[in-house]
Amino acid sequence: MVLAFDLERVLLRILPMPAMMAQGRLLGMPNHMEMIRDHLWAINGTIFDAELRASKEPELEEWVTDVGAAIVDVEDLLGRILDWHPGGGAATASNRSSRSICSIRVASRQAILLELKETVGRLNYLVRRGSVLGLSKEKLESVDPRQEEEEYSTVLREEVVGRNEDVEEIIDILKQQQSGDGVEWQLLIDGDDGKTTLARLIYHHPWVQEQFQHRIWVDLPNVGYLDPMWIMREFTRSITGEPCEDIWQFYDGVHGSKYLLVLDDVSIGKEEEEEKWLQLENFLLLVGAPGSTVVFVPDPLVDFIECSILGSSVRNYELGDLSEEDWVKLWKRQALIRPDQQEEANAIIQSYIRNPSCDRSPRAAMALGSVFRYTEMNRWQQEIVGFLKHQVEEVLPGQEAVLIMLRYGPRKWTRVVLYVWLMRQDDVGNDEDLLHVLATEGLLPYSQVEGVKMMHLNVIDHALFLFTATKHCYILTKAYSDSTIPRQCLYLRMLVDSDTTMFPTILSLEKNKLRGLVLQQKKEMDHRHKYHILPIPEGMFANLIHLRILCLRAIRVQQLPDTVGKLLILRYLNLSRSEIQALPESLCKLRNLRILNLAHCEKLRKLPKRIHNLENLIILKLAYCTKLQMLPISTTGLVNLQELDLEGCRCLVELPEGLSNMKKLIDLNVYKCPLNQIPHGISQMSSLRKLSEHIIVGGLGNVFSESRSLMNLKVLWLQNLEQVSNSEDASTPLKLHDVLPQLSYLRLYWKWNDMDDMRSSELVSLRVLESLQPNPNLKKLEIILYAGEDFPVWIKEGFDKFDKLKEIKLINLKRCKRLPSLGGLHNLEIIEISGMDLIDTVDEVFYGENGTFPKLKRLGLSDMPALEKWLKVERRGRLFPRLEELTLIQCPKFKALEVKLWVSRLSIWLDNKMLRTSEFKGWQNFRYIEEVEIVGCQEMRCLPQDMERCVELRSLTIIGCDQLDCLPEWLQGFKDLKSLRMYGCRALSSMPEKLKRLRKVVIKGCPKLGL
Structure with missing residues (x-):
């Protein structure tokens, strides 16, 4: 595919x-x-x-x-x-x-x-x-839908089955809307399949062609992201026929037009997208004549649009499955059944339709029709059974059927699967590298790489092997000099181990069409280990001139050949964790390069002098290049750079002048860099959204004055706050919320040598934290090594005002005597509390007045040496109604959990004697737990008897419990238990036979079991 x-x-x-x-x-x-x-x-x-x-x-x-x-x-x-x-x-x-x-x-x-x-x-x-x-x-x-409209419209009507009623119903709705005096909205949603096809039928309908002065179709390229400015440019370009960087230049040409706009693969479902939608809506209302209409088709990777964000004018059309008659008609047309096959084919497909779990979407009809068309008759029944199992249990059907399913899946979805396959590491995708590749391939905005959640991408993991079924995507499991790859190969994953010393000769001897080459370590290798590959042959890059993606991370090579300059269409280059000492000047010929990752190249001493020639570079990662002493002045000529990551460059004491030339820079990370001053010109970088910087002696007033023009800054990390050492600095009349009104993520980090330093600086620390009060729109807050015993007023008394806060981390607040009140933060999803040595009870203060933690999903308590009890409070509503994961790490005195939790996953890292005995009060409150992970409980010889109360347990993982010698018989009584994983339990010598027959059992590092 x-x-x-x-x-x-x-x-x-x-x-x-x-x-x-x-x-x-x-x-x-x-x-x-x-x-x-x-x-x-x-x-x-x-x-x-x-x-x-x-x-x-x-x-x-x-x-x-x-x-x-x-x-x-x-x-x-x-x-x-x-x-x-x-x-x-x-x-x-x-x-x-x-x-x-x-x-x-x-x-x-x-x-x-x-x-x-x-x-x-x-x-x-x-x-x-x-x-x-x-x-x-x-x-x-x-047929090209953009060039041959009449022909395409005819073919479209002939090919689509069973949607005539839907089309006419929507056309009637549109006709009714034409009497309105503004732009109307029609949303196609609540359909698993066929939404884009239905939208095309509407777009090409004769009445629509006559009614609307302009018809505009916009395919949104990004995964789950709304980009209003890009849509506005595409809208304007479609009408004027000209590239439109400045849309207002063409305003007169588009204003007053009656249009039908189709937004295909749109995603509007997050609160932060409401502002973006309002920006787009205002533009569309401004340019549209009365009767203009917008049709939304949800992104198949998200498949959700929050109607409340779009407003009350939304019309919601629910698209259902095909009728049985239409479904069979579409299947037959795709299947090309011969006369002698009709009887058996009809019998098999009727048995499929009668199954209550069958998929009756058009995609399923075409996919199953293709199965009959491309597989032998004696395998039809087997493939159909495979389809049903896949739909019910996510079990993959046979290879041909899988390829067919891939063909009929959403194209964007399939493209994402390809890059997940290419960038996966030990069966787990490397999230950052994957997101970078998606960005280089136009599936994700560069500015959103860090903030994108991978959850909606993980659902495709079970389909990753699809691409190995074709020779265009190939895994080279043994990298020898005489290794071969298929002539058709376009994407190559080369698995290497500690003994791999060279690239296959075939990469250097003949031209090939490789688009992507990724080195990946084998499963048994330590991730910190480097491959022994030393030389890269001159001829290899000379023959890989079609490469777009090249990942050579963790190799021992110390230099690149000059022929790297021949990779003229390369977009992504990853040399992180390699032993590169310098880059050749020829690298600067790669004008299409978008992302250059040199993170953790600890021997890298300099960058090429002409690096400014990488005119399309968007992301430059140099984190922890510990020998890098300076950046060439030409770095400031990277005018399209959006992210510059210099974290941990401990020899870098200054940045070149002229940073203000980098007008598009939105992320500057100089965290843990010993800069002797705030980066010069930073106050002129109005596009900056993320700044991770080092606080110097001179105090907050200096920082605030340099930051006042950074009105768009959304992320700020401040470190070495202990250097704000006098009361004048600490009590600046400004507050952070006065300076940075758009801030959404604030990270505050003090650094102390010992407890005495913390005690002596308590008052100053309190004043500093008081001055750093952010705006109420904050979404993420981290406070690390704060020295005060108490919190400032904005936390103690006004925290409930931060109703947009989603994540809070309180780390190593050694002297704090109380927890903040967090239960009233209605949007809070993640809490991490660690190293608060003086907290012995989670009590009423933590919940706040009438607080229930209504949206909290993850809660972690770690390194709490005094914590003994977690108390319940009375509330009308249920406490923690959406909690998914609870993590308890090193709380040695914890003995009582009184609050009932409907949490689905529990992770325990405790050496706690009470936990293993009836002295611990609380297992009954984990009755609904589905997954339990127990890690590093060295003294535990057997699972706690009271765990028997966790009757809905589905998955149990035990790691590094050296004294655990057996698993109890009562585990066999858990009817829903499907998965058991045991790692590094050296004393484990026996387990019930029934547990060995669970659907998924993984046992490693348990020598007494012979595994």
Whole structure:
């Protein structure tokens, strides 16, 4: 399926770019561009059939391989066309789309014309070869909806089954709205499948074409993120036909237009997106004539739109499944059943439909039809059973069926799966690296990489193996010099261990079309270990010229060959934890590079002098490059840089002047850098949203004065607050909320040598914390090593005003005698309290007046040496109604849990004698617990008897409990227990037989069990 995605990228995102069409006209080659487009659409109509048949038919496999090579070369050619301009040299950055794939190899008009002619001939040959091979054509996939509207509308109506009533009902609703005096909203939601298809039917409906002056279709490229400015630019561009960086420049051309706007894959479900939506809404209302309409299609990865944010004018249309008759009709058309197969096929599909768990969506009909079409008749029943098990139990069906399911899944979803597969590490995705790759590929804004939660991506983990079913994605399990990879390979994961010393020779000896190359360690390796790969052959980079993603983290190589400069379309380069000492100047030729990760390169001493030539660099990570003493002055020429991470660069004492030139910088992290002054020019960096900085002697007044112009700052980390040492500094008349009104995340960190220092500075610390009172819009607060016994007034008496606070961490507040009142914070989701040595009871103060912690999901109590009791209080509502996870770490005196918790996951890291005996009062309050994790309880010989009360236990994990010698018989009585994991329990010698037969049992490091 990988080729289909790459082909779609060229057809729907690169070729239609206004800049690309303008370049075709400027070069005088629009006809050649049209021919390329037509041939690619013809191939697109047959690529699905070809990819599914290729594994069994050698001729088709060769054709698919040749198509893949052609797509790569077409994309490279389009990049050079986009870069061409009459005066020679590369085009300016402003003429490029941030989401395009460009090459910086400049060519003359004559050279481009010759290559265009060759490309047209090559694609024409591939189309003719495909027709000879008897490939089935999918009509909808062979017509460009943007160029051939009449033909596409006809094909669309012919191909879609069972949606006529839905279409006419929505058209009637739209007709009724035309009498209104403003913009009306129609939301398509509550349907698992078919929403985009229905929206297309509406968009191309004859009445809509006549009624609306403009029809605009916007595919939102990002995962679960609303970008109002991007939508406004696309809206304006669609009407004017021109790139619109400044939308107000084109206001007269779009104002007063009656439009139908379809927003496909939109996500509006988080509170922080309400402001963004209001910005977009105001624009659409301003430019729209009465009767203008917006249709929303939810993002399939989120599949949720918060209607309350959109307002009362939303109309909600619920899209249901197909009728049985329509579903069977769609299935039959896709299945291509021969007459002699009809009887058995009908019997199998009827048994599927009668199953109450069956999926009756159009996607399921097409997927199951393709199963009948592409698998042998004697395996039909087996594949159908696999589908049903997948729907009910998330059990994967057979390989062909899985590939078919992938084909009919949402395209954005499938693209995300590909990058999860590529970047996974020991069966777990590396979240930051993965998010960076998603950003480079246009699926996520760079500015949102850190804040994106991975929960909605984790649901696709069970489908990761899909890509190994095709030779386009390949895992090289043994990296030897003579290792081979398939000729079709586009994405390569190379598993290496401590003995791996070289790259396969094949990467250096012949040209290939690799798009992604990722080194990953094998499971048994320590994550801190480095691979022994030393040299990178000169020829390797010279032959990987199509690479977009290159991850060579944790290698021992000390230098890169100059040929790295040939990777002209590289977008992502990760050399973190390597032994690189210096980077070659040729690296600065990589003008398409978006992300350069050099974090933890502890031998790196300098950056190239011409680093400013990386004009499209967005993220530069240099965290913990401990020998880096200075940045070249040219660093300030990285005008598109949004994130500069210098955390832990302990030899870096100053930053170059001219930081104010970096107008787009939104994240500057100089945490743990020994800077001798606040970064010069920081007060002019009005775009800055995140600042992690070092407090110097001179006090808060200096910090506040430098920060007053940073009105957009949302994240601020302040460290070394102990250096604010006198009362004048600590009692500045300003408050932090006066200086930074947009702040949403505040991290405050003191550093003390011993308790005596803390005691002597208690009063100053209190005044400092009082001055650092943030604005009520704060969402995340961390206070670390605060020296006071009590909190300032804004915490003690006014904390309830911070009703948007979602996360709070109180770490090592050694002298604090009370917990703050947190129960009344209605949006609080995460609490972490650690190292509060004097707290012996969680009491009424913690709950606050009438507080119930209504949205709290995670609560952690750790290193609380005096904690004995957690008291219950009387409330009308249930306490902790949404708590999902409770973590208890090193609370040696804890003996009584009196509050009843409906928590689903409990993690215990306690050496606590009472916990193991009837002296501990509280196991009865964990009755509804589903997952228990017990870690490092060294003295525990057997599980607590009272755990028998946890009757709904589904999963039990025990790690590093060295004295545990057996598991109790009563564990066999837990009917819902499905998973048992035991790691490093060296004394464990026996366990009940029934537990060994659970659905998932993992036992490692238990030598007495022979495991």
